Amino acid sequence: MTAIVLRSAWQGLRSTGLMGGVAVATIATALFMLGAFALVVVNMEGLLDDFGRELQVTAYLEEGLAEDQAKELAHRVETVEGVEFVNHVGKDEALERFRAMAGGAALLEGLEGNPLPASLGIFLRPENRTPEGLAILRASLDGLPGIEELAHGQEWVDGYARLAALLRVVGYALGGVLSLATLLIVANTIRLGLYARRDEIDILELVGASRLFVRGPFLIEGFVQGALGGCVAAALLALAFGLLVPELRYGLAFFLGNAAPRFFDAGEIFRLVMGGAGLGLGGAALALVGGNS
Amino acid sequence: MTATFKAQDEDSPLRAPRASEAPVRMYGVSKSYLPGSWALKDVSLEVGRGEFVFLTGPSGAGKTTLLKLLFAAERPDTGQILVLGRNIARLGGGAVPALRRRVGVVFQDFKLLTRRTVEENVGVTLDVVGTPSREARSRVFNTLRQVGLHDRRNDLPVALSGGEQQRIAVARALVGEPDVLLADEPTGNLDAELSIEIIELMMAAADRGTTVIVATHDRSLLERYGRRVLRLEGGHIAETAGDSGA
Numbered sequence: 040m041t042a043i044v045l046r047s048a049w050q051g052l053r054s055t056g057l058m059g060g061v062a063v064a065t066i067a068t069a070l071f072m073l074g075a076f077a078l079v080v081v082n083m084e085g086l087l088d089d090f091g092r093e094l095q096v097t098a099y100l101e102e103g104l105a106e107d108q109a110k111e112l113a114h115r116v117e118t119v120e121g122v123e124f125v126n127h128v129g130k131d132e133a134l135e136r137f138r139a140m141a142g143g144a145a146l147l148e149g150l151e152g153n154p155l156p157a158s159l160g161i162f163l164r165p166e167n168r169t170p171e172g173l174a175i176l177r178a179s180l181d182g183l184p185g186i187e188e189l190a191h192g193q194e195w196v197d198g199y200a201r202l203a204a205l206l207r208v209v210g211y212a213l214g215g216v217l218s219l220a221t222l223l224i225v226a227n228t229i230r231l232g233l234y235a236r237r238d239e240i241d242i243l244e245l246v247g248a249s250r251l252f253v254r255g256p257f258l259i260e261g262f263v264q265g266a267l268g269g270c271v272a273a274a275l276l277a278l279a280f281g282l283l284v285p286e287l288r289y290g291l292a293f294f295l296g297n298a299a300p301r302f303f304d305a306g307e308i309f310r311l312v313m314g315g316a317g318l319g320l321g322g323a324a325l326a327l328v329g330g331n332s
Numbered sequence: 333m334t335a336t337f338k339a340q341d342e343d344s345p346l347r348a349p350r351a352s353e354a355p356v357r358m359y360g361v362s363k364s365y366l367p368g369s370w371a372l373k374d375v376s377l378e379v380g381r382g383e384f385v386f387l388t389g390p391s392g393a394g395k396t397t398l399l400k401l402l403f404a405a406e407r408p409d410t411g412q413i414l415v416l417g418r419n420i421a422r423l424g425g426g427a428v429p430a431l432r433r434r435v436g437v438v439f440q441d442f443k444l445l446t447r448r449t450v451e452e453n454v455g456v457t458l459d460v461v462g463t464p465s466r467e468a469r470s471r472v473f474n475t476l477r478q479v480g481l482h483d484r485r486n487d488l489p490v491a492l493s494g495g496e497q498q499r500i501a502v503a504r505a506l507v508g509e510p511d512v513l514l515a516d517e518p519t520g521n522l523d524a525e526l527s528i529e530i531i532e533l534m535m536a537a538a539d540r541g542t543t544v545i546v547a548t549h550d551r552s553l554l555e556r557y558g559r560r561v562l563r564l565e566g567g568h569i570a571e572t573a574g575d576s577g578a
């Protein structure tokens with residue numbers, strides 16, 4: 040029984056021909072758009088994770104603060120809730136670091152003295168690397184003598200996270216609309232196939248075929264078409280990624296900084312393909328329900 | 333499978349089978365396709381287990397309609413129809429396939445699967461009940477040999493003559509060894525000699541316990557065998573003749 044259901048699905052796939060191609064292409068197009076969107080969001084979120092790992096708050100110290108005062112300040116800051124460790128960077132060390140940076144030495148050419156302030160690099164525990172954790176730190180350091188200014192990338196990170204979140208929401212909305220449209224188109228193509236095989240279905244039912252026996256092949260067909268569409272979309276995305284990423288290096292650097300953009304991993308590709316299969320299966324189910332057959 | 337059937341009373345599916353219950357029973361059955369005209373009017377009949385009856389009557393008398401009611405392709409407007417103990421009028425959608433798997437039908441217009449081979453057309457009866465493919469193949473082969481088409485098993489139906497296609501339809505109905513066999517003009521396209529062969533195949537099935545109803549115009553067949561004949565005229569049972577009454 041399974042054998043004939045599969046065979047019938049295979050014959051259906053072959054005989055559906057052009058219409059089957061339309062279903063596959065529709066699913067592939069929808070998944071390509073969604074996949075491209077997902078790639079952008081995934082890369083932005085990956086970058087956010089990196090930020091999270093590296094997030095460091097820098098407390099610039101007042102000019103003229105003595106070395107031992109700075110040390111004591113560092114110890115006090117270390118006792119603040121959520122702080123993992125504090126790294127004291129003296130003026131000289133700051134200058135060294137700046138010199139070491141590309142171009143730094145040239146900028147300092149002809150400068151009298153050392154314009155760079157001493158600072159405390161404050162690292163929060165991972166669980167405190169949140170807006171709340173930062174607020175606590177800020178409140179604790181507020182009014183401590185010797186601290187000139189508190190600097191961190193949080194504002195930028197917040198903005199970036201908001202953009203990524205927005206893109207994610209837009210992605211969901213887009214996904215919903217595209218999925219629905221795809222579902223309807225696939226349902227329609229499969230319904231046409233159903234009409235084309237109306238006689239065959241009637242005959243099978245007259246000799247006692249169950250609903251599943253008659254409808255199973257159409258469900259399998261939808262599933263296979265959807266999975267094919269998913270594979271096509273994944274292949275096109277990989278191609279586009281390979282071709283476009285080098286071209287767009289500078290534009291991407293704006294979004295991603297130095298992080299190398301990544302493609303989907305195997306698990307994500309699998310989900311893309313299964314998403315297509317789900318769309319195909321759903322479309323087929325819709326065709327069978329709506330097709331009063 | 334040939335010799336057994338589980339009677340299921342419509343009110344109590346678990347009731348034990350009673351040998352006395354005829355597999356095919358109709359009581360006061362009427363069927364109308366168009367308001368004001370009756371394709372069947374107040375038809376009552378019983379056909380027993382292993383019985384072979386002819387159903388005859390002029391074109392448009394209601395033969396096909398009567399058979400369609402028996403495999404739930406049409407629903408009666410009034411009356412009771414019991415096939416293998418199941419009440420056709422009250423049969424839920426899910427129970428129809430189960431009934432049809434025990435009722436073999438030779439359709440007047442054959443209803444062959446045009447894109448399947450002869451072998452697949454016959455085998456579909458076994459496929460729908462999940463017969464293992466090895467067993468199915470040998471049963472299909474044997475049945476095709478009985479109707480003289482085993483050499484054509486890999487052809488598509490279009491490549492066969494009308495009479496050959498009709499014999500595929502007969503083979504498909506017989507291969508599952510159904511409890512009830514309904515044949516609508518199964519010899520309409522056959523010459524006298526082949527007609528006799530096909531009718532005798534069905535009589536052999538009746539001897540193995542199948543209840544057989546054959547609709548036919550062919551007077552010579554009715555005369556030749558002297559079996560019970562149900563005659564329909566204008567939707568009424570006009571007379572029943574032959575050696576065995578219900």
Ligand SMILES: Nc1ncnc2c1ncn2[C@@H]1O[C@H](COP(=O)(O)OP(=O)(O)OP(=O)(O)O)[C@@H](O)[C@H]1O
Nearest residue numbers: 365366371389390391392393394395396397398440
């Ligand atoms: N689907 C239908 N719609 C409307 N009328 C129908 C339908 N099927 C049959 N009829 C009518 O019901 C009557 C009985 O038809 P039926 O097919 O049962 O006759 P029959 O005895 O099988 O005839 P034949 O010997 O020509 O096959 C006829 O008057 C026919 O026109």
Ligand SMILES: [Mg+2]
Nearest residue numbers: 395396397440
């Ligand atoms: Mg007829």
